Amino acid sequence: MNELSLLYNxxxxxxxxxxxxxxxxxxxxNMIVMxxxxxxxxxxxxxxxxxxxxxxxxxAAAGIASAGxxxxxxxAGPWGGQMLVIFIITVAACEAGIAMALVLMLxxxxxxxxxxxxxxxxxxxxxxxxxxxxxxxRTEDRVWPVLTPAGVRPESDPDQxxxxxxx
Amino acid sequence: xxxxxxxxxxxxxxxxxLAEGLPGWREVLLCRSFWAILLGGLAVWLLLPNRIAYGxxxxxxxxxxxxxxxxxxxxxxxxxxxxxxxxxxxxxxIGAAASTICSRSPVYSAIWFALSILGTAGLFFYNGAxxxxxxxxxxxxxxxxxTFLFVIMLAQPAGHSDYDRITWGWFPKxxxxxxxxxxxxxxxxxxxxxKTAAEAPVEPAALAAAAERLEQPxxxxxxxxxxxxGKHLFTEHLISVELAGTLLxxxxxxxxxxxxxxxxxxxxxxxxxxx
Numbered sequence: 001m002n003e004l005s006l007l008y009n010x011x012x013x014x015x016x017x018x019x020x021x022x023x024x025x026x027x028x029x030n031m032i033v034m035x036x037x038x039x040x041x042x043x044x045x046x047x048x049x050x051x052x053x054x055x056x057x058x059x060a061a062a063g064i065a066s067a068g069x070x071x072x073x074x075x076a077g078p079w080g081g082q083m084l085v086i087f088i089i090t091v092a093a094c095e096a097g098i099a100m101a102l103v104l105m106l107x108x109x110x111x112x113x114x115x116x117x118x119x120x121x122x123x124x125x126x127x128x129x130x131x132x133x134x135x136x137x138r139t140e141d142r143v144w145p146v147l148t149p150a151g152v153r154p155e156s157d158p159d160q161x162x163x164x165x166x167x
Numbered sequence: 168x169x170x171x172x173x174x175x176x177x178x179x180x181x182x183x184x185l186a187e188g189l190p191g192w193r194e195v196l197l198c199r200s201f202w203a204i205l206l207g208g209l210a211v212w213l214l215l216p217n218r219i220a221y222g223x224x225x226x227x228x229x230x231x232x233x234x235x236x237x238x239x240x241x242x243x244x245x246x247x248x249x250x251x252x253x254x255x256x257x258x259x260x261i262g263a264a265a266s267t268i269c270s271r272s273p274v275y276s277a278i279w280f281a282l283s284i285l286g287t288a289g290l291f292f293y294n295g296a297x298x299x300x301x302x303x304x305x306x307x308x309x310x311x312x313x314t315f316l317f318v319i320m321l322a323q324p325a326g327h328s329d330y331d332r333i334t335w336g337w338f339p340k341x342x343x344x345x346x347x348x349x350x351x352x353x354x355x356x357x358x359x360x361x362k363t364a365a366e367a368p369v370e371p372a373a374l375a376a377a378a379e380r381l382e383q384p385x386x387x388x389x390x391x392x393x394x395x396x397g398k399h400l401f402t403e404h405l406i407s408v409e410l411a412g413t414l415l416x417x418x419x420x421x422x423x424x425x426x427x428x429x430x431x432x433x434x435x436x437x438x439x440x441x442x
Contacts, residue, residue, distance in 0.1 A: 001249050003377050004365035005242035008358060010294065012241060013257050015354040017264055017287075019347035020211070024268030026343035027215055029330045032273050032319055036280045039311065040264055043287050046299075047260075054294045057387040058377040078387050079399040082296050083407075086400065089299075089306050090411040094418035096311045100318050101422040107322035113273070114330040132336055 003058040010051025017044030031106065031113045035099045042092050046085045053081025190356065199240040200355045206233035208348035214269040215340055216332050230265065234258070242365035245374070256293060260286030271331050273319050281312040295387040298396050 017040060024037030057078030103113070110117040119129050195201050206229050213219060213226030238257070244250045263283035270276040284307040291300035334340045381388040385395060400408060 001378070002242070002245045002365060002369055002374065004361065005244050006253075006294070008361050008365050009241050009244070009253060009257070010290070011358060011361075012237075012355070013260060013290065015351050016261055017283075019351045020261070020264045020268055022350070023211060023215075023343050023347045026346075027334045027340050028268060029333070029335065030273050030276075030328075032315055032322075033268070033276050033331075036267060036276060036315060039307070040267065040280065040283065043284065043307075046303075047287060047290055050291055050294050050296045050299065053296070054381075054387055057295070057381050059380075078385075079395065082299055082387075082396065083399055083404050085296070085299050086302070087404075087407060087411055089302055090415065093306055093311065094414055096314060097418050097422045098425070100314050101425040104318055104322060105425055105428065107318075112328065112330070113319075113322055114328070116330065116335075129335070131333060 003055055007051050007055040010054075011048050014044045014046075014048035014051065017041070017047060019044075029115050031103045031115050034115065035096070035103070039092055039096070042088055046088055049081040049085050049088075051081075053078055056081070190359070199236050201352065203233045203235075203237035203240065204348050204352050204355070206230075206236065207351075208344050209233075211265060211269070211347075212341065212344045214265065215344075216269070216271055216334055217337075217340070226269075234261065242362055252293065256286055256289040259283075260290060273331060274316065277312055277315045277319060280315075281308045284308045284312065295381065295392075297392050 021037045021040030021044060025034050028034055107113050116129055210226045210230035210233055213222045238254060244253060260283055263279045263286060266279040267276050267283060270279060284303060288300040288303040291303060380386060
């Protein structure tokens with residue numbers, strides 16, 4: 001495989017993932033979707049780092065040199081990207097745990113996941129954000145998925161349907 | 168600047184990354200990536216939650232054209248099997264990511280995000296990062312996305328809500344899409360030299376040497392991959408491992424403290440109930 005092309009392609013994919021996460025974080029109002037987009041930005045960075053690691057591995061003879069500190073750090077070059085991604089995953093897991101606890105608390109207080117509910121936190125003198133257009137719920141949005149009935153309908157006692165045998 | 172930084176910068180492989188000058192407008196207009204980013208930005212703008220008639224169809228078509236144009240401008244990997252696998256993985260990753268930010272329902276967003284994560288894990292596998300591919304699937308798709316889905320179902324049982332079908336307004340939407348498009352465009356422009364170097368013909372001997380270096384003991388593609396990951400993680404990065412463990416503990420304590428905030432202790436509750 002052409003290693004330079006591989007590096008270019010991975011950097012491009014990582015950049016696009018980061019950009020999509022950026023758009024989502026700035027545009028969406030659901031707090032959970034905003035955090036999903038933050039995770040997506042981290043993924044974009046991870047993809048770039050993995051690409052760099054592979055490219056450095058194809059450049060240098062890795063891991064053979066053992067004498068001396070300089071050679072040791074050079075030998076570690078190809079693995080630096082992967083090590084960094086391991087720590088990115090750790091930090092992302094911490095972030096997700098904290099964020100979920102926060103979002104749950106905020107949702108319990110406000111009753112919704114809308115980030116605009118908390119706009120009281122804005123600076124003094126800033127005008128309030130008002131929705132220009134609130135779309136009406138369309139009929140196709142109201143349709144909920146239904147399970148297809150399977151098998152024979154069980155016989156039920158009409159008396160039992162009216163009262164519960166035990167409480 | 169330190170001597171180390173200087174030598175690193177002068178290293179050939181690092182110097183390859185950055186383009187020397189700015190391209191002229193004629194070059195930009197003739198570049199496929201420019202039109203691809205333009206179409207892709209327009210597609211995302213149309214697909215984001217709004218009330219544009221035929222927005223989804225138009226955005227989808229524009230997005231497919233833009234993705235095709237962009238992929239056609241990337242340097243080829245050499246082998247058509249490799250190329251096909253890479254394009255498939257990249258398509259899954261980016262398509263699912265775009266669907267994540269465009270879905271009206273947060274549940275669908277989370278599921279699309281899980282698919283995007285699976286695509287990313289495939290990209291990791293493809294680049295020789297086996298442990299990270301598995302870890303991404305386990306940690307992200309297995310734990311984080313499931314937690315997200317739990318919270319969505321706890322916090323939003325009513326399903327469709329107003330604020331998922333609108334955004335902050337046309338101005339923030341337009342400008343965030345513009346920012347992201349400029350970001351990708353600048354990245355593509357800065358990587359121009361790398362692209363030129365990648366499109367230059369390579370001798371098969373050089374390719375074979377690079378592949379051999381990757382499979383040497385200590386290389387990324389060597390079969391002792393996990394042993395190497397462990398070696399580097401627990402020697403050079405030992406302090407970082409300890410710090411990451413401390414961070415996880417702090418996050419755990421913080422999350423619990425936030426979740427029980429304001430509630431009396433269980434013993435107090437029982438005493439009050441018995442009184």
